[in-house]
Amino acid sequence: MSDAARWLLPSMFDHKAITDAIAGPLVEGKAGKRWWIAVLISLAVTGIGVIATGISFAYGPGMWGNNSAVVWGFPIANYVWWIGIGNAGTLISALLLLTRQKWRNAINRFAEAMTILAVSIAGLFPIIHLGRPMYFYWMAPYPNTMGLWPQWRSALVWDFWAILSYLLFSLIFFYLGLIPDLATLRDREGPSHWRRIWGAFALGWQGTPAQWRSHQRLQRVMAVIATPLVCSVHSIVGLDFAASLMPGWTESVFPPYFVVGAYFSGFAMVVLLALVIRSALGLEAMIRPAHLDACAKMLLAAGSVMLLSYGSEWMSALWTGEAADLRFLRFSFTGTYSGLTYGMILGNCLLPQLFWSPALRRSVPVLVIVSAGVLFGMYFERILIICNTLSIGYEPAAWTLYVPTLVDFAILLGTGGLFVFAFLLLSRVIPLVPMYEIRELAEVAKGEVR
Amino acid sequence: MTALAIASFADEAAFRAGVAKADEAGRRVVGLWSPYPVEIGAIGEEMAAPIAWIAIAGGLAAAFLFYGFIWWTATQSYPFDSGGRPLHSWQVFLIAPIEFGALAAGVAGMIAFIVRARLTRLHHPAFDIAEVERASSEHFVIALACDADDGGDVLALLADAGAVHSRMVTR
Amino acid sequence: MPSLSEPDFVARREVLRLIAAGAAASLAGCSKPDQPIVPAVEDKDGDRAGRIRRYATTTMLAGYGRGATALVVDGRPIKLEGSAMHPASLGATDLFTETAILDLYDPQRLRAPAGPAGIAGWPMLERALISRLAGSNGEGTVLLTGRVTSPSLLARIAEARARMPGLRHIRSEAIDDDAEREGARLAFGRPLTMRSRLAEADVLVLLDADPLGPGPDQVAFARAWADRRRASGKPQRTYVLEPSPTQSGICADRRIALHPALVVNALLAVAASLGTGTSGAVDLPPDAAAFVASVIRDLRGAQGRAVVMVGRGQPPEVHALAAWVNQRLHAPIDWIDPVDPDLSSHVESLASLAHDMADGRVSTLMVLDANPVLHAPPSWHFAEALGRVPLSISFSAFPDETAMATRWRAPLAHSLESWGDACGPDGTASLIQPMVKPLFGGRSALAALAMLDPAGPRPNDHDRVRRQWNATDDGHWRDLLVAGVVDGTAATPVSPGDARLVMPAPSRASAAMIVTLPPSPTLWDGRGATNAWAQECPDPVTRQVWGAALRISPGDARRLGVGDEDIVVFAGLSAPVKIVEGQAEGVATLPLGHARTAGGPIATAPGTLGPGTDAYRLRGSRGGWLSGEVTLVPTGAKAHTPRNQKDFALDGEAASLYPVLAPGEAMPKPPSRATLLGAGPERPPDTPQWAMVIDTSACIGCNACVVACQAENNIPAIGPEQIGKGRDMHWLRVDRYEHEHGGGYQPVPCMQCETAPCEPVCPVEAPVHSAEGLNLQVYNRCIGTRTCQANCPYKVRRFNFLDYAGADLWGDLDPAPVTAQRNPEVTVRARGVMEKCTYCVQRIETAKHGADATGEALVTPVTACQAACPTQAIHFGNLADPASDVAQLRRDPRHYALLEELGTRPRTTYLAKVRDAGEGEGEA
């Protein structure tokens, strides 16, 4: 991967061109018609979610499909799914930074933004899903008149700290990378009122070699911490299930397999966002087919690991021969939700295999289909993890199927709208591609071309 | 009377050459600015060195304190029989401190960075120099100290190194 | 005890005020309520305010009384328990006693008399009656009641008839005993009532009979049967031949599905073996013939210790032959003179009334607590005939079908609001004592009769009842009321003489489909249909709630090409199908009492099955409990039939969930498993350790415990729609399982696991363990993550998905009165809160407080389910005391824990079901 010129078109070898391409629209440009339409649509979709959440708060969780046995349903699946998507950004910025991958430069900023938005949205669900959401703060340790503290043995409290730490850590990491670019925006001549705000948040950044050295040092330190952190976050989400004794949940493979699954769905979302951003913001010169190709390879690898994980899960049921596990396996493939099982295998394991072909790795339609397939497949997986186990537990007398309601779908849809809406706003406020890193890359590429 | 010789460079190589020439000539470098990370010698190493240690120390301290807090709440403040588990279930008590420690390390590192890199100075005198503003987007900038009378030499030296633009500023 | 001369314990107004206060108070999670303190003006309760007091009284079913104890707090009765002194209660209850308390506070109750011109006052109704009856000798006047066993009421009727000789009293109970009584008349020449002593029956043969099923005798029969099965020595064996599974069939050792028409053949074969002199060759399918052969073999070996019982659906001749067979077997049976003195046929007397009304020979009709419009055979056109009566009045608690058809309807007081008395099925008399003044302005049956007989003397109800029992002395009267039961009133067994051998003709099953019409185990003859608890109580066979589907056999379903919930039409009815294993081919079953057209918003709740499935419409013109021949036609449509349990079959290893043992067999020792679990935190050394042991062998699936728990613990009914979504609130569910070794019932409350998986997973410590081994759920701490239930292997936790406590089940009616039933010792749970069985922690705490305050030893509390259980299958006590009931049962060879292999160490454990499959297993 030494060939830096693969990741940047020569038109972007000039620093001014890079700055103009990225900072220009933010400082001088007005939001286009397409942007306004997208904002209105996403706002409307968000509104649906807000109304559905309002209905849930007004009348109670009974508005959802949850029942006495399947006490968890869409809200928890949404939570796990969103937090999974929120994993790829940090992977790209931390792990690829440590391994000095040049292709991270163009995509890490929006991937990190995606992480922060997705984790924030994921963090809403543990509150939304509560029976009495107004008391969510009881999960936090504070000196109260009851003399009570949270239950540190609960995976939900682990979640609370994992999400809180991960979200704030990602925010700091994101902001750290943003500082030099904010300085660029601050210094650019233009009509935007935002320049004062950019200036304040740039904290007086000058770009002296001493500042750069501290900046790079902290970025590496944080990358070293972020990599295990991001793995632990999704391991803990896996422990929500694995630390129980229910059939289909109590599996030691869950934490690693949740981590892989998270990267998987995150990369799928990155691919979709990359496709949108490069055409919408005209950044084809910086987000190259080679980037897509690299992401597609990641999807291929992760998809294959998913297949391995599923296989090991099924095999362990067959191997131990535990009645409840076998029944669970049989139900997965022949029961009411078996359609979702096959959809999950198709989306998560089979579709990514298309990426063995280099041509397909660079084909936009194929990328869209596979990424969407992965996102759906991963959602099916999340819902199956919850519903299979809870629908057919140990006691046949308590077996109950789960049927989501319109409110359930509306809340899920609404969070999608919120994600898009927030992303659209961000795209007008911060540079979605890190300018200083592209400049650095351009310098290397220039040298290579010469 | 002191003055500053300020030169802009279009690329990193010329910038490095300018710095090298200034060094050779024994000129005092007042300021360097680059639009992306450029390491020049050991400049800033002293400033950056403790950041990693501060981050790690902050993280570890927070994690240990948090663990101690958990131990206190679970075994001293209000001990509960929770499913017959031991009061001090250290295995699971480790999880939250690890997560929180990572966050604390990030916060400590960020604070260390802001302090060590002398940030939050929004009205630094350097911002009065027009070239510095452009350094954040395209140009590399060198500012050398000089007297009003040897200004011409310094400018020549910088031009020789490949400066696309240079000028004298008198204070 | 306060003054007894008049029911002035608490003024009605005061109760209604309490009702209003109760509606607002004590919701978990509210901030501190700022309600005022209102002390009484005069001291009535003294220092007993807020404490539960117990009074003896009686509840009614089918006209028979069952002794009961009312639990009263601050003037509000909140629960009914059994009366140990009454032979039909034995300290336990059935579903109908448990649900009766909700009827008292039911907002659907009639509140004022209503006439042709709408709501009217009592004086208007009295004037209407006086203007018609003044000076008349009662000609053309008819009093229609259900079965009357009350000595006071019977005396009052006799008094009225003495004054008005023309007054006719017709009594007709919906679920009649005409066939039994007529059978005895055929066998012995006089009507007698058969009282089987099941405690002495080694072999019990049930021919289409269901003594363990619903009815006034259920508790007594079930207790005797369970006592016999528990006794050491020769194992008891129960044989059941029946068309559709009943509770008796499910609990039987051996059971076979048999067409009702062939029951007579089976009995003929049995009789032949005992020397009728006829050949035993009868028309029976081969499996049934082999089954009957086993029955004959066992009966021969059990002379004097075997009983044959025949169901009410069989014709009198079959009952007569059974009497002969029992006599030949020297069966442990007492014959007594009928407790109901009216010896006429229930069906024929009602038919004659219908006829007379249609002919215009009835000018005044007073219906007292009966609903003939619902249960009369449709061919009589009873409601039309009723329309011809110039003055008709129905006294009933609810706006039922008859009340809607009569010109006047008047509110009848609840038995907890009136003075009275009643006899049990064995003749034992007990007193009905009011706990409150009528809440909704109803009048008692005695007061209603006084209106029919305006010329008669008018002592108040209390004085009349007291006079009836000759309680001239205050002390005597007080003792009578404290006991509730009048000693020495049980009927003495009579010697019936030799039974005549009546040989019914052998029968054959017709090729066409027929429908059997049993009473509903939850609604009885339909009178439970207004009761939300009864409606929400799962059927013991299908576990369906809020309605009943048409049961057909798997074979018939295949032939028709229908599945569960597919609607079929037949004989003008349409009903969804429920396929039932063990249903006889060619026979469908539709329980009575569901699908009402009137009665209030509960009886006709949306989501229940419509009136098209009313089983009474299938009754032939001569009554009986079989339909004519019908053809089932699938419609292709589906109906939703909410059920609490969908799967009964346990296959493979799952069978270990419900172990079934042969007599004398022990549970296999569980393999010792390595565990990392420590001992947990220390507890104070002398704390009691609560535990429960449930004997699945004794459980008859009657659901009394389920509703007892509901009444005790403020568990709301949530309606068919919510149940249909898979939600339910019963803390205690009675699971029904079937597998190759047998089947039966398994009540599942919270297991109170010692190493509870639900506790460490809650982020806010709402579920925690007490030093006494209770798995506590602190409602006010719960934030509703539901993680506990997700982690519960037994799925015994219940979540308030909506504001169930403020339920709007009663339509437009204000549900506030229902809140007066609530137990003040138990928190009413808010929306979004998880709840579950607490082992009745309020009873434990009350017992502990009592002990701690007086310094006396702790009296082991009785849980609500334990108190209710007719067969004493539920045992509760202190495990730390080696002499306690539960500690001893834990050493029983049949002892096991549910899902023991998970290492949850449940405190609720079980004794395995015993099934005596017999040597000849597999031959039938």
Added chain:
Amino acid sequence: MARTALVLLLLSPLLLVLVLILQHTGTITGQDRFVEQAVPFSHKHHAGELGIDCRFCHVGVETGAKATVPTTEVCMTCHSQIWTNAQMLAPVRNSLATGTPLVWSRVNRLPGYVYFDHHVHVRNGVPCAACHGDLREMPLTAQATPMTMQWCLDCHRDPAKRLVPQDRITWSHPYDAPIPDDEFQRIHAHLLGVERSRKLTDCSTCHR
């Protein structure tokens, strides 16, 4: 201005700290709060100056969960003899005459999900004053203690220092006179018995 905003943003967590502190004070707990009553009944006069025992009016306190507020009849036991025409007592006389109960405002409020039992406390050496304060010094009745869960727990975790001999239960100064050694030993022995068989910090002690 931007700087002010930034400072405020950074200080906003202090608001949370303020709330955290406030919840422990009388502003939220209601400690030391007086409540307006229809009849300005003075515990100071009745219990303090006249020396009427608490149990004369609060009859349920030794036998049941509720201490009970006296009926009008109890008031009139004395007030049919003395102060028969006092304007202040008109509502009491009116109550007896019309049969309508007196309506008192609640001073000590516990939420509906807390099940407090007076007699089990009073019969085990917890003096009235432990929760209700020195009523003999209160002309108007106020909530003397915070009555928060933390406050209940303080005693349930370590009851020894709150208990008094049974004959001093209704004294308003339980801690003034020293408890004789043998009395203290007896209380301590009793407490040991309770603590061997009950865990007073179990949630079911108060919640069910």
